[in-house]
Amino acid sequence: MALFVKKVTDPEEAFQRLIKKDKKASDGAKAEFVASMNHGLVEFLCDKFNETEEQENRLLILETFSAYKENLSEEDFRVILKLFTNSDVLLKEVFKEILSGLNEHNLKAATEILTTSMDPDVHKTIQYGIENSGVLGRILEKWNKFSLKDQIIYIEEIVLIQSPKTYPIFLEIMKEEANEANKDDKKILQVEFSKHLDKIKNPDFMDLCIKELPLIASSMRYPLFKSLQGHGKAFFEKFFDGLSKKSENLRLQSIKIMDQLVDPNSYPYLFPYLLDTAKSVPSTTAEAISKIVKNFCDELEGLGEEGRKSKAIKEKLDYFVTPLVLCLDDSYSMVIKSITECIIRIGKFEENVILANLPLIYKHSESYFTNYLRGLDVNNRKRLLIKACCYENIETGKTALTLLSDPSEGYVIETLNTLILEHFLSIPKAIQVGIINLMNDPKMQNYATEIINHKDPEFRKNIVKTLGESGAPNALTLIGTKIRDPEVSIREEILNILDLPHFKNMGALDLMIVLLSDINADLVIKTIEKIREYDEPKVILALTKLLSCADQKLRKSAHEAIAYITKRKYLSGFLQMSPEARLAVGMSLIKMDPTFLEETTKNLSDNEPSVRLLSAQILESLYLSINPDLKANLIVAIQDPDPKVRSVVVMILGRIGGVSVEALLVSCLSDRDDRVRANAVEALLSVADISIADKILPCLTDTNNRVRGNAIMTLWKLGYYKVYDSIVEMFRSNDKWMRASVAFAIGELKDIRFLPVLVNNLNDKDPDVRRNVVKALSKVADPYTLAPYIRPLRFDTDEKVRKEVAAALTIKQQPR
Numbered sequence: 001m002a003l004f005v006k007k008v009t010d011p012e013e014a015f016q017r018l019i020k021k022d023k024k025a026s027d028g029a030k031a032e033f034v035a036s037m038n039h040g041l042v043e044f045l046c047d048k049f050n051e052t053e054e055q056e057n058r059l060l061i062l063e064t065f066s067a068y069k070e071n072l073s074e075e076d077f078r079v080i081l082k083l084f085t086n087s088d089v090l091l092k093e094v095f096k097e098i099l100s101g102l103n104e105h106n107l108k109a110a111t112e113i114l115t116t117s118m119d120p121d122v123h124k125t126i127q128y129g130i131e132n133s134g135v136l137g138r139i140l141e142k143w144n145k146f147s148l149k150d151q152i153i154y155i156e157e158i159v160l161i162q163s164p165k166t167y168p169i170f171l172e173i174m175k176e177e178a179n180e181a182n183k184d185d186k187k188i189l190q191v192e193f194s195k196h197l198d199k200i201k202n203p204d205f206m207d208l209c210i211k212e213l214p215l216i217a218s219s220m221r222y223p224l225f226k227s228l229q230g231h232g233k234a235f236f237e238k239f240f241d242g243l244s245k246k247s248e249n250l251r252l253q254s255i256k257i258m259d260q261l262v263d264p265n266s267y268p269y270l271f272p273y274l275l276d277t278a279k280s281v282p283s284t285t286a287e288a289i290s291k292i293v294k295n296f297c298d299e300l301e302g303l304g305e306e307g308r309k310s311k312a313i314k315e316k317l318d319y320f321v322t323p324l325v326l327c328l329d330d331s332y333s334m335v336i337k338s339i340t341e342c343i344i345r346i347g348k349f350e351e352n353v354i355l356a357n358l359p360l361i362y363k364h365s366e367s368y369f370t371n372y373l374r375g376l377d378v379n380n381r382k383r384l385l386i387k388a389c390c391y392e393n394i395e396t397g398k399t400a401l402t403l404l405s406d407p408s409e410g411y412v413i414e415t416l417n418t419l420i421l422e423h424f425l426s427i428p429k430a431i432q433v434g435i436i437n438l439m440n441d442p443k444m445q446n447y448a449t450e451i452i453n454h455k456d457p458e459f460r461k462n463i464v465k466t467l468g469e470s471g472a473p474n475a476l477t478l479i480g481t482k483i484r485d486p487e488v489s490i491r492e493e494i495l496n497i498l499d500l501p502h503f504k505n506m507g508a509l510d511l512m513i514v515l516l517s518d519i520n521a522d523l524v525i526k527t528i529e530k531i532r533e534y535d536e537p538k539v540i541l542a543l544t545k546l547l548s549c550a551d552q553k554l555r556k557s558a559h560e561a562i563a564y565i566t567k568r569k570y571l572s573g574f575l576q577m578s579p580e581a582r583l584a585v586g587m588s589l590i591k592m593d594p595t596f597l598e599e600t601t602k603n604l605s606d607n608e609p610s611v612r613l614l615s616a617q618i619l620e621s622l623y624l625s626i627n628p629d630l631k632a633n634l635i636v637a638i639q640d641p642d643p644k645v646r647s648v649v650v651m652i653l654g655r656i657g658g659v660s661v662e663a664l665l666v667s668c669l670s671d672r673d674d675r676v677r678a679n680a681v682e683a684l685l686s687v688a689d690i691s692i693a694d695k696i697l698p699c700l701t702d703t704n705n706r707v708r709g710n711a712i713m714t715l716w717k718l719g720y721y722k723v724y725d726s727i728v729e730m731f732r733s734n735d736k737w738m739r740a741s742v743a744f745a746i747g748e749l750k751d752i753r754f755l756p757v758l759v760n761n762l763n764d765k766d767p768d769v770r771r772n773v774v775k776a777l778s779k780v781a782d783p784y785t786l787a788p789y790i791r792p793l794r795f796d797t798d799e800k801v802r803k804e805v806a807a808a809l810t811i812k813q814q815p816r
Helices: 011-018 023-036 039-051 055-067 074-086 089-099 107-116 120-133 135-143 148-161 164-174 180-194 203-211 218-231 233-240 248-261 264-275 281-307 311-326 336-347 351-364 366-375 378-390 394-403 410-422 429-440 442-452 457-470 475-480 488-498 506-515 521-531 537-546 552-576 579-592 596-605 609-621 628-637 643-656 659-668 674-687 690-701 705-718 724-731 736-749 752-759 767-780 783-795 799-809
Strands: none
Touching: 011 023, 011 039, 011 055, 023 039, 023 055, 039 055, 039 074, 055 089, 074 089, 074 107, 074 120, 089 120, 107 120, 107 148, 120 135, 135 148, 135 164, 148 164, 148 180, 164 180, 164 203, 180 218, 203 218, 203 233, 218 233, 218 248, 233 264, 248 264, 248 281, 264 281, 264 311, 281 311, 281 336, 311 336, 311 351, 336 351, 336 366, 351 366, 351 378, 351 394, 366 378, 378 394, 378 410, 378 429, 394 429, 410 429, 410 442, 410 457, 429 442, 429 457, 429 475, 442 457, 457 475, 457 488, 475 488, 475 506, 488 506, 488 521, 506 521, 506 537, 521 537, 521 552, 537 552, 552 579, 552 609, 579 596, 579 609, 596 609, 596 628, 609 628, 609 643, 628 643, 628 659, 643 659, 643 674, 659 674, 659 690, 674 690, 674 705, 690 705, 705 724, 705 736, 724 736, 724 752, 736 752, 736 767, 752 767, 767 783, 767 799, 783 799
């Protein structure tokens, strides 16, 4: 029929008819294209395929090619197969029909796609077409009949097909030849096959080879691995999975091949074999790792400093460094040197790798690392060691100190100078201490002496300051050697250092005492200001010596410091002192510091209640020395919310006296606190006369025993004697303290007229009352008068009462 089909003279016109909805017109155009098909028309239709988005039009074009499939040339197929990647499922089915037209003459166009594409879908479709065309079957049928020469000729063609049906042939080629007569021929074929291995892209072939690896000849393993390397990480992951269970010889040969491949994808899978039980596997693995690391470092070097800052490179660094660091362990002793060398190699480009792992690097490769340091230029070496000392990991700093402990190394002294003068305060405290210890090391004695005695005063001052701020305990020893430095600024710096919180100890105090004998008076005065804060006896002793010096300013400063220390101790220990000690030390303070009492009265207005109370208690002990000029400060305190303070102030004001005081004391008789009222009644005796009695009389009915007792005493002493009824009433009270207080009060009056009322209460039911009655009787009458009344109480049930009776009956000797 084709003989009567019209030829295509206008491709564009024919194509427009091809894509018409009119099926008859379309079928006619298709027949014309098939009858007229040549390579030019193939290219024309392929262009139209790419230009149109309509699936129906694309389908018509492919159906046209399918009708001509038996006559398509290699070049025709090559152009048509480029359309494959833009096709959907339906179109791919038509491609399978087109591929069924493959034969020995145009097969290469299809196999080229197989060798360049890694897409499994592409492989599957093309291989289906090849098998459906029958060309694969015909080739396989001929293979076993081929001579060695023919096999060599056709091996590439079979490889390019990449069909799983060809894999048995490939495996057979790669196997070791058992027949000695055929070994040479087999090797020739293996060499030829090796040239084409890299063209096999199907992952299934990779899986098969890994599975059958023990059967593959040793000479074929490297070219095989080299070809499978193209699968990237997937190959190495599958290959190493289970390798540890293979024979020792296979493991060793496999690692050797990895050593030849130098592929970074194999890198993480190599590390477990550093602990392989086979003798040669760990060292071979270490060599393979070293080569991969070297290649990576060559890459880093080529990137330059800026290029190494990228995120991708940072991720690569982590990829290479992490497994190496995990091997810095004694269990990797056989290969530890190689591992540390790899870390150092990477560390040349990323210092933090070395810094983070310096302790273990130095431990396992001390010699190598020391030589590495020596090979660095001066600035880089100094920077690395200083960074190590400042590093957050203390162990890194300690390792750096070990490296800096050998003064025979030329770089040590210069590095220490820069470290101490420019970076010391950035160093962790523990490393600061280590550096100070280093300077105290006998091996470093010359350096320490040289640096602490440097001819430049500013340099010496900086060293002293740096040592001081370090807070290292042994820094004090070095600082002490400069206590007599000829430069006063250095001695002043030492004084400032000794006052730092971390030097509040006996060693610093001893050095301060030395400064008290300095030739510079201003420095001594500054020292006095600081040393007076210490509470050590030796401070007072040292200051006392200055009281006899020729310099008036020094004597005055020392005197004030002694007064300051005495006052501090007096204030802090006041509550623990006896009344006698309070008075004695207080009087000394008044002599040393004339402003002491004034400051104390001002403290009655302090915001802190405890300060106000202590001030009041001190003033109570020293009331005889209180100047009336200070009355104003006391009057202010009469309104203090603390009744303890008010009660003390009331007593002091009473002892100071004055017209204005009387009215204040009278107002305090109605204070809500018992102590204030009691003290006010007592204080009025010192400032008032009998005219004030009417103001005091209400106190005779107060609810507090001490207020009533003091009221009786004050009224009697002022000349108001109408208190007998109040006395009797208090003795009749159910409150034992009322009875005890009235006994005490009339005893203090020492008037024989109270003898009867006291005798009437000798048999009180409470021993405290009986004791106070006996004591009062001893004050109002002599033992001879008392004896008949109190002798029966010698057998009282209460021991204290008996002792009081014995004392009352004792005849008191009159002084001659």
